Amino acid sequence: MNLALKKSINFYPLEQGLYHVYDASTSRHFKLGEQEVNWLKLLDGKTPVEVLRGLIPLEYFDKFINTVQRLDLLEGESEGESKKEPFSPLKIKVLNLDPSRFIDNSGNLPVYVRNFLNWCSLPLLVINLLMVALLVPQVENIRETLTFNTFTVFFYFFAILITGIVHEGAHALVAKSFNVKVPQVGMMLFFLHPSFYADVSGINLMSDRKKRIKVLIAGVQGNNLLMFLGLMLTFIPMGETALSYLLFFTAINFVLMFINLIPFVEYDGYYIFQELLGEPRFARNALVSQLTRQNKKIEYTAYFFISQLFQFILIVSMLVLIHDGVLLLWDAPWVDVLFLVLIVIAYPALMAFKIRSAK
Template structure:
């Protein structure tokens, strides 16, 4: 007797219109299936034999259905555990499934989304004008800043606080569109603590503008927090100078988070916004494939100009970041070594820069990920 059992960890969400969202927390994969297929999957409880299943599932489609479930990794396999490949630069610690909380806040999520969409432009204009007209005063305040243990602690706390508002805004807006947010927790992103939210369920949204609205919600939240901080700073800077400096730090950190998240060359919000604007699941993969195909003379007329621009700008961005990182390292090293070794150190850093750049591009552009 053959028995089939789906993974106990599988989560099923009814998204309406006879469509189910299935989430596998082991592989972190999402599936969109029909109501009938969801009903059939739930029959695979390890107790029903293949003969039993024929009573509920048409015999002519049973074998193909079981094969598809196995290929998708939805079935238990005692000989094989499904594990994600570890990424030391992005270590996630899942804290909760926020769906129950978000379900209770569904109406609030709709109001919150409308508030973000209506208020973001006025707050953005305010932030730009405030910084422009007070630029010299802000620089004067920041000149008094020193890297102390208090500042480091404040920075870590504020990064977590801002990260929470940023990610929870993603979750609220996603839920306002009926998306199931299956995971929320803390992540060490390049060894820096921050929050994360799994909003990959937005791939089930058919409208591009709704997906973009979810992705930009976090940045809009940082924009509002920045404006509030600047207003508070303006009114207390002459009364509580010490506290006002930390309020200014809070505003600047939000400003930096907005800029970093909108950079379209690293896989943050801006990258996914641009991917959706181009209607590509992964714009970097698509662009690299087209450029490589062009070099191999497989594509000549169908290359989109925006792909070429993106490729060139992303490489310039990568080079700039690498050069900046190496220069910062060099500046530190030459302060602690003997002057006679500076020229040798310069050659070493130049070689390091070249090796890193070649490795990065060969892995990303010519790696097996893009092979047919």
């Protein structure tokens, strides 16, 4: 039987003769050398194994083929058993798009975006903080001017759409500037909240930690830019209601910047935290240390309890927000009962899922 590489396998040059290998059928990423990639390309399903033995050095052939089979890179019987991306109730993907058509044809735009964010983010942040201090009296009036109605809900989701596109677009473009392939972007429910994502997992194949951190922090820098633009627009004469919605949009970006930098949930801040510590899967290690009482470290214990408190507050706040939105459509007693039950069971269900995933 001839060996055929899965059609879902894609190769992208990375750095120093290395390739980013992406399997679209399982959403898995690999790093391989140029020689191994050339050998993989020989597995076209037409070349007999005997011929392959003459093309691939004999001392490497068996080990290479075994590795390819173990990684499930071949068409055939193993394809039906291939591991799909595991489902997570915390990250429910509702939309997947391939951004290649735009990003791969963007020319030098990714490099320009990266340089702009690197040089301008700190000055913009300083200006934003000064502006916020000046606008505090007006910000305090937002709650008096805005009412929780259908228009406010739609405006909120529109603001999330804009901030999400800019946030994830910044991730994707900065990753592309380092020649990292971004195979997917899309929308998901993260802790029940509408969010966007860009698959920049390929950065883990880069050897330079500073480059990885630049990709991870690019989204927050994008929110910082939107916040600056929103604050600048407040100088334009406008009505009180319009100003309140503009400040609401600015506040959303400020809150998202803050939340994204918190390392106690799997937002950007957590992955930056991992990079700074040099310990992948830190959250899982902290959870396992509490469950097994092995490898006990004070930093694991502190992280575990703070992260659980933060995640509990996050889940409850999202459920309360959804509850208020549902009441606009169905103002009935059963809505209160339903969400009370959800609040009671949500966190235990989350912990049960995490414990199961950690095993």
